Amino acid sequence: MFFQVLGAVAEFEHALTSERTMDGLAAASARGRTGGQKPKFGPRQVQLAREMYDSGDCTAQQIADEFGVSRPTVHRFLGKTVHAQPTGST
Template identity: 55%
Template sequence: MTKTTAPVRFAEGDPARVGYARVSTADQSLDSQLDALRDAGCGIVYTDHGVSGTTTTRPGLDAALAHLRAGDVFTVVRLDRLGRTTKHLIATVEQFEADGVQFASLTEGIDTTTPAGRMMFTVLCAVAQMERDLIAERTRAGLDAARARGRKGGRKPALTPRQVEQVRRMRHEQDATLEEIADTFNVSRSTIIRVLNAPAPTNA
């Protein structure tokens, strides 16, 4: 269980530049990120130690976001310290913009307080959209190829054709109950009902 730690404060930094640092495992050190954020002028840095980027709730990040006010600059060392996914990252920065908060990522050179930094973020959004479009295109191409070979996309059937035959025999010839058949094939009762209600295959 992670614990919330007090933020690190740098007296020489700008209180309006709010930093955030994170490492995924307890044996990793936050020192390099803290040094970089101090050098970038952060007056306060919130941290998460031993918290994966895929974790929905991150106490340090939640505290940092609650601290932000319009005019603040939220700063991270790398983009992956903030966002679980590109989609999540973009949504977060867009929310910053709506709240009047600026964003900076030191490694990627993104700083929405500058025209160049805003352009970098726009490029990031465009790349993310292109990735989504490519994934969708590959998915459609894969489904088209599968259909061309006589296969349909979707979830694998719970029962093989041979098992479907056995289900029908158990029900119609052996008078087995739906529960008995479902237990035999380790599937739900509703699956057995669907199999029995489906048209029986015809042999050409």
């Protein structure tokens, strides 16, 4: 019976912690804050990395070494950018 009481108290404590966490996240969201790590690349860096990669002079590993990030990070950011298709007159 003693362990059942301890289990019930622990479960109640967990529920309170979870509720407080959700309230805190909701309050932060209302203030415009988001969680998580800041992006490794800014918009200008993404543009420079895209230009370096598209020119064919640099590999993804060379770009990663230049910016101090991992190669998968370079591929992730290069994959997010959308190429504007040139519109030629016909």
